[in-house]
Amino acid sequence: MKLLLDTHIALWAILDDDFLSLKARNMILNPENTIFCSSVSSWEVLLKHTTDPKNLYISARDFIERCKRAGFTSINLTDQHILGVESLMRPENAPEHKDPFDKLLLSQAILEKMSFLTHDKKFSDYNEDCVIIV
Numbered sequence: 001m002k003l004l005l006d007t008h009i010a011l012w013a014i015l016d017d018d019f020l021s022l023k024a025r026n027m028i029l030n031p032e033n034t035i036f037c038s039s040v041s042s043w044e045v046l047l048k049h050t051t052d053p054k055n056l057y058i059s060a061r062d063f064i065e066r067c068k069r070a071g072f073t074s075i076n077l078t079d080q081h082i083l084g085v086e087s088l089m090r091p092e093n094a095p096e097h098k099d100p101f102d103k104l105l106l107s108q109a110i111l112e113k114m115s116f117l118t119h120d121k122k123f124s125d126y127n128e129d130c131v132i133i134v
Contacts, residue, residue, distance in 0.1 A: 001033045004075065004109045006118035007041040007101060009134070011058070014066040024117060024134040037072040038108055044101040081108045094125035106131070 005013065005028075012020035013028050020028075028035055046060035058066075067074070084107035090097065097103070106123065109116035109130050116123070116131050123131045 001027075001030075002036060002112070002114040003027060003033050003117050003132075004036045004038060004105060004112070004114040005041070005072070006105060006116065006120060007044045008119060009117050010037045010041055010067060010072070011045070011063070014063070014070050015058070019119075021119070021134045024119075027117060027132075027134070035070075035072045036075045036112075036114060037067040038105055039074065039076045040101055040104045040108065075108060075112065077104060077108070080111055084108075084111050088126060090125045095122065097122045097125070 009020065009024055009028075011017070013025070027033060042060050042064050045056065045058065045063045048056045049059050064074075081104060085100075085103045088103055088106060102120065102123070106116055106126060106128065108114070110128060114130065116128075118131065118133055121133060124133060
């Protein structure tokens with residue numbers, strides 16, 4: 001299975017954080033799965049680290065290096081992924097989901113036919129089969 005990690009899942013995995021659920025850990029460590037980390041996540045880490053380094057102490061450079069050492073495959077953002085955000089649908093009564101990084105990651109997962117591993121329950125409102133909430 002091809003798994004694209006949401007940014008927080010990637011961070012928890014490379015930092016061996018207790019927030020990473022056993023289910024997520026097992027999926028990431030399963031040798032039959034190919035684990036992907038997006039350049040979107042690197043950009044998100046860069047912005048959050050430079051804005052508030054006390055809250056997110058890992059730099060984008062360190063994040064990228066740790067993802068490589070963990071054996072995660074990098075996936076870059078394309079115009080197709082960007083345009084794919086326009087087709088994401090949520091019910092009108094669903095809570096608002098403004099995070100542009102989340103939308104780009106979901107678009108990448110859909111278009112690249114990957115499963116998207118996240119802890120964010122807001123993704124369930126998209127009704128996309130690729131979303132795995134752990």
